[in-house]
Amino acid sequence: MAGIELLSDQGFRVDGRKANELRRIQCRLGVFTQADGSAYIEQGNTKILAAVYGPHEIRGSRSKALHDKVLVNCQYSMATFSTGERKRRPRGDRKSKEMTMHLQQTFDAAILTSLYPRSQIDIFVEVLQSDGGNYCASVNAATLALIDAGIPLKDYVCACSASFVNDKPIMDISYLEESSGGAELIVATLPKSEQIVFLEMNSRLHEDNLSHVLDMAVKGCKDIHDVLDQAVREHVGEVAAISGLE
């Protein structure tokens, strides 16, 4: 491989992580007052904010209303200063549109949509700083925001990426590892039932290795689930303590 060595002989990656190590995750629920639910997540240097409004009545064209389930409306937007080179348009470009659709499809599968027919749930995701794994961090942030909004979900949706370097799978890849041209596998799961709701793989990867990389990504999802679950429990504890005093 030309350029940088992504995985050293000692088994360390460029940022000093082991192959099966996540980046540091910091998250907070209920960061904002205007939204019904909001969350902020930091996965390494990727910083993402998610806000959820709803369920409320359909905005805009009424023809979009679904008679048997809720309409999940997403918007993925990247701040113009979030990337190394300035982004011309925060949203509306092809990549953002694709990301919006992916988020929509992912959460359509995880929200108990039949509970709110003829209504709408808005999920807005804003990327403040991007360092790889934008989809994964967006999904994790949106899950937390949905939990904060009290919207019934089948399970947490946790997303994690993985790649394959030097015959070894690596977990939760950063921008540097993403752009090195190797395989990139992104998966979103419902960790308790171990169901995969979203999977995408780019670049070439030998069939024999796919299961290893997938296992690594699914394990990453489980690790993320533990972190998110911890954060939710702490948040609920705090909220309960405050409302208990009043």
Added chain:
Amino acid sequence: MAADVKTAQPLQYYRKFIEKDVRPDERTLEEFRPTVLNIGCVTTAEGSALVKLGNTTVMCGIKAEIASPKTEEPKKGYIVPNVELGPLCSILFRPGPPGDQAQRLSQFTNDVITHSCCINKEDLCIVPGKYVWVLYCDMVCLNYDGNISDACVLALLAALKNTSLPKVVWDEDTETIETDHNTTTQLNIICEPVSSTFSIFDNEVLLVDPTVEEESLSTGEVTIVTIDDKICMIRKPGGSPLTPQQLDLCINRSFIRSQEVIRLIQETLNSVDR
């Protein structure tokens, strides 16, 4: 009970409080909400700042690019401010192209930069007539709870103070420019414009730093931009008329605010190790 009155008769609810010289959020009439500042929080940007004015939250990120100058001003760079009020920050805003308020705010921040002359645009020159810096100042509102203009101006000023540009050298032989990302120079800020907004309640009472509820009930608005102990701009877009005495009160309050804000920026800059 109080909540019912607030929803059904918001004006009466507010009047009851204002009779006693206090606001529902326990502030006095001339008190700003607690202001929190975080500088240098986005590392992908050349300069950044996050401002919280009570619940109103604005993040400003500055990206620098190289462009060619106008022929009539070969030594001057550009500063392009842009305010984004997305659907994320409040239920009031819909997805789609920027609304009137966002565009008005972009224009307002642009006016603040031009009229205060806080940056000498010739400092942004790399090679006269060929290359200059463009500073894109993007302000993203993350939570909208009133008085967005003060929050934007503060975020912009703090982010500009945090901005450092890489060194660019003009190579005579190859006629190209070379960027050295390891040596950066701090942007020179000449003065510090600070904005203070007052909303007019019931045609006579002045409320400093209005929340979104107070803005919706107000009958007018005044924004004063000050630089140290001088006035830079006054904006009073229609609404109920004010007496000169009332305007004096506003101006005096905004001078005090200006000192508070500059002290806050200084303290934050000192606490952030660079």
